[in-house]
Amino acid sequence: MHTQTTAPVVIDRREGPYGEVVLRRHGALLQIIANGCFLMDTSDGRSERLLVDAAYEALDGRPRPSLLIGGLGVGFSLAHAAADPRWGRITVVEREQAVVDWHCAGADAPLAELSGRALADPRTEILHTDLLAHLSGADSAAGTTQTYDALCLDIDNGPDWTVTEDNNSLYSPAGLAACQVRLNPGGVLAVWSAKPSSAFDDALRNAGFQSVRTEEIAVARGVPDVVHLGVRAA
Template identity: 40%
Template sequence: MLPWIQLDRATIPGALPGEEGELRLKQRGQEFSIMLGTNELMNSRLSGSEEALATLAHEKIGKRSKPSMLIGGLGMGFTLRAALAVLPEDAQVTVAELVPAVVDWARGPMAPVFKGCLDDPRVTIFEGDVSELIRSSTGAFDAILLDVDNGPDGLTRASNDRLYNMGGLYAARSALRPGGVLAVWSSGPDAGFTRRLKEVGFQADVVNTRANGKRGAKHVIWLAAKG
């Protein structure tokens, strides 16, 4: 078997004391992996649940004129590519990525994975904290898709909790247009998060999905509609 080769490393802006503060990009043949410490955050062979995040959110909002979608976390572009495949030509997609190097990797060594999706005229890259962008937006988006951690427990960064706590959920609801949807990816279930979504006023559905088609690890997607 081919060995893993580390291609690059990148510091995570705003990492708190005690947190892993560095991402590592690794390659083995045609396979890529992004690591945070000993945790594999994403792998180029596993894309099913990330793609479902986009397609399920699109189904939830239905056909709209000039839909606006915010994707929190560029990752390996699977959610973005799936969104572009179903959104109309007049859509606007903003991708918020905290670590600038991840955007560089998408245009560099991982370009075969991204297949030019960053050059789609519907796409705008926001290099910064998606939480700050959400809090500064009011009625701006038809859909907000969050895949910035292993789920609402803020495993990789404690500061991600502000996305998933009550204040963060109220901010997300405010940033959505009427009938908009907040879609959140997670590596596992979280009953407390479901309760918080409902307390904020969302109509929350929990969808179980697989990491790779009908196989692979079970993941969870929340679809929280704004009434």
């Protein structure tokens, strides 16, 4: 008996300031491809949900903590956070206009089924801007930069496998210092990665983060997905 496989079908393809981004359908799945590199699909979402839950659990029990999600993606992290009434303000930063459109361009938006309820939540705000610019305050008027209780960052495949070269600066000492500035005392930085990185754990410690650790999510094949966690000193 032969199993028929279907070829992926491109739903949308855009050229933007950071290169090409593609949304395609492969069977029942929707997939996001950036510059020819697979980013994510709608198959699971366990590690994206862990990203949010691990950040909440690492907080000190403060009521209604504020959350910044770096990267909208297919919407798993946002949907999971908005489904939890314990979170307060939820801000999502996404630099690709195409990804924002795939969620927000009305009821027919391809990814609206995943994120529609979360986007309608009054706690949710979507910012179309670059994460690094937002963390540094370059996209904000003077004196208006917001701080957060948790930063959940999922903008590429992790510290050792960036999709675009400029993302490397997020994991640099300067990038981690910018994360520290945007965190309230005792706040949590959580970074998703497609594989563990002991070097990034060391970078977090060197940047002054405390209680540095990783949580793993097993995958069907290969090394597990990982969430790197660090806490800003209270």
